[in-house]
Amino acid sequence: MTEFSSGTLTGTNLHLSFGSLHVLRGIDLHVEHGTTASLIGPSGSGKSTLLRVLNRLIEPDTGDIALDGKSVLTENPDRLRQRIGMVFQQFNLFPHKTVADNVSLALHKLRKMPKDQARAKALEHLDMVGLKHKADARPGNLSGGQQQRVAIARALAMEPEVMFFDEATSALDPELVKGVLALMADLATSGMTMVVVTHEMGFSRNVSDSVTFMDGGVVVETGPPEQIFTDPQTPRLRGFLSDIL
Amino acid sequence: MDALEQLRKTFFDWQAMADVIPQILTVGLPNTLILAISSAVLGCIFGLVLAVLGLSHNPLLRWMARIYTDIFRGLPAILTILLIGLGFGPVVRILTGSTNPFPLGILALTLMGAAYIGEIFRSGIQSVDKGQLEASRALGFSYTSSMILVIIPQGIRRVLPALVNQLISLIKDSSLIYLLGLLGSQREIFRIGNDAAANTGNLSPLVAAGILYLVLTIPLTHLVNFMDNRMRSGRPDKGGGSAATGPSGLAGQAVVEPVGPASLAGKGN
Numbered sequence: 001m002t003e004f005s006s007g008t009l010t011g012t013n014l015h016l017s018f019g020s021l022h023v024l025r026g027i028d029l030h031v032e033h034g035t036t037a038s039l040i041g042p043s044g045s046g047k048s049t050l051l052r053v054l055n056r057l058i059e060p061d062t063g064d065i066a067l068d069g070k071s072v073l074t075e076n077p078d079r080l081r082q083r084i085g086m087v088f089q090q091f092n093l094f095p096h097k098t099v100a101d102n103v104s105l106a107l108h109k110l111r112k113m114p115k116d117q118a119r120a121k122a123l124e125h126l127d128m129v130g131l132k133h134k135a136d137a138r139p140g141n142l143s144g145g146q147q148q149r150v151a152i153a154r155a156l157a158m159e160p161e162v163m164f165f166d167e168a169t170s171a172l173d174p175e176l177v178k179g180v181l182a183l184m185a186d187l188a189t190s191g192m193t194m195v196v197v198t199h200e201m202g203f204s205r206n207v208s209d210s211v212t213f214m215d216g217g218v219v220v221e222t223g224p225p226e227q228i229f230t231d232p233q234t235p236r237l238r239g240f241l242s243d244i245l
Numbered sequence: 246m247d248a249l250e251q252l253r254k255t256f257f258d259w260q261a262m263a264d265v266i267p268q269i270l271t272v273g274l275p276n277t278l279i280l281a282i283s284s285a286v287l288g289c290i291f292g293l294v295l296a297v298l299g300l301s302h303n304p305l306l307r308w309m310a311r312i313y314t315d316i317f318r319g320l321p322a323i324l325t326i327l328l329i330g331l332g333f334g335p336v337v338r339i340l341t342g343s344t345n346p347f348p349l350g351i352l353a354l355t356l357m358g359a360a361y362i363g364e365i366f367r368s369g370i371q372s373v374d375k376g377q378l379e380a381s382r383a384l385g386f387s388y389t390s391s392m393i394l395v396i397i398p399q400g401i402r403r404v405l406p407a408l409v410n411q412l413i414s415l416i417k418d419s420s421l422i423y424l425l426g427l428l429g430s431q432r433e434i435f436r437i438g439n440d441a442a443a444n445t446g447n448l449s450p451l452v453a454a455g456i457l458y459l460v461l462t463i464p465l466t467h468l469v470n471f472m473d474n475r476m477r478s479g480r481p482d483k484g485g486g487s488a489a490t491g492p493s494g495l496a497g498q499a500v501v502e503p504v505g506p507a508s509l510a511g512k513g514n
Contacts, residue, residue, distance in 0.1 A: 055383065057379060057382055057383060078382075078385050078386065078387050079385065081382065081383055081384065081385040082384070082385030084383075085383075086380075086383040088376060088379070088380060088383075090374075090376050092374075092376040092377060092379065092380035093380075094377065094380070094381075094395055094399075095399065096398050096399050096402060105384075105394065106384040106385060106386065109386070109390065109394065110384070110385050110386065151380075154384070155383075155384075158384065158385070
């Protein structure tokens with residue numbers, strides 16, 4: 001895989017409200033380039049929303065987001081999102097396009113690559129996730145695990161500096177989870193900067209470099225995985241861990 | 246027995262039918278197709294604009310689309326055709342010297358068709374899963390590009406059956422153009438049948454015209470059912486994938502080129 005030299009992501013004092021609902025209440029998050037940060041916490045704690053704020057799918061009310069030390073809030077958000085790949089719980093492949101076209105669409109239309117070159121690159125990335133042979137299939141004919149691997153290839157083909165995973169395995173049948181997690185672990189090892197919202201505590205513990213526990217729109221605790229899982233400092237994290245482990 | 250024979254002669258006088266059929270096929274059929282297909286194509290283009298306006302974030306644009314749709318969906322076809330055709334006819338004559346009622350007839354049919362087609366497109370576009378827009382935006386596409394590349398093609402595909410229904414409607418409504426006054430060579434299927442019926446005092450030419458309408462519309466009706474079934478049965482586990490495995494040939498074309506039938510219309514004109 002390619003080398004990743006940049007991709008340090010910092011969110012500072014991020015606030016977001018939907019009407020009277022204060023979803024993010026001053027979030028600070030720092031992800032050093034080449035590392036993997038897991039976001040854990042109960043549903044509704046704001047993890048997925050935080051991801052969408054960090055790539056400005058949702059604009060924060062206040063706070064700052066910086067990539068490699070430079071604020072991205074003044075940048076065109078479409079440009080920013082080309083630098084940050086995102087993988088969704090529901091895959092969200094484009095059902096009216098073939099697998100290869102799903103991967104090459106943004107290369108061709110946004111990166112202005114000629115069609116054949118974009119396809120070649122798409123095939124290369126599909127090969128990386130072991131699905132080159134499905135290039136001309138429709139997403140609807142693939143298993144959930146395969147669809148998610150295509151979605152990962154689609155994001156990686158844009159050569160992002162950071163990858164976001166939003167509960168990427170939550171919609172998968174249990175037997176398909178492993179393959180996707182293994183792919184994510186490979187990616188983490190290769191030096192990609194990753195922010196992973198997950199309920200897979202095994203992954204969080206073994207693969208990530210830091211774990212951030214969120215609850216009620218705030219970061220309750222953050223630290224290296226050994227500390228978070230073996231020596232939680234706050235009663236809220238202790239309660240959460242005892243509920244799920 | 247006399248009464249039965251009388252009815253047979255009134256509706257199924259084979260000679261009267263045979264006399265009118267060549268004209269119905271060589272003059273009426275092409276004219277009907279020109280009217281129906283060009284207003285369908287133009288109606289699709291205009292309808293798509295209406296749908297996009299109707300989904301706009303700008304309330305003024307939404308209202309404009311709404312009001313337009315309410316008006317042209319709410320008026321009887323015959324009234325719209327008369328108002329547009331007769332009302333603007335003299336203006337067109339002054340400006341262009343042309344007395345051909347087809348352009349205004351097509352305009353009237355287009356305005357009506359667009360109101361329905363716009364609603365069809367809007368419902369299709371709205372039925373596309375929100376995650377599709379999110380995924381497209383996350384890749385770095387703008388809202389507009391996302392709509393054009395990802396959302397609208399999927400929305401259109403889902404409403405193809407409803408669109409074909411609209412084409413059937415336009416084929417039937419094109420018969421109302423006769424109200425604008427047609428030269429011999431401009432007559433469409435209904436007018437030719439009607440003229441022959443008036444001249445002979447026998448309804449068989451109208452029956453022949455009716456049969457030709459059915460020959461046009463019934464296959465389309467079945468095409469709708471076929472497309473509908475394909476979309477349903479092609480459905481795998483999740484809604485999103487359904488259309489993908491559906492009528493790949495037909496839908497595929499329409500999706501790649503939302504204004505696909507343009508080539509057909511070109512021929513018609």
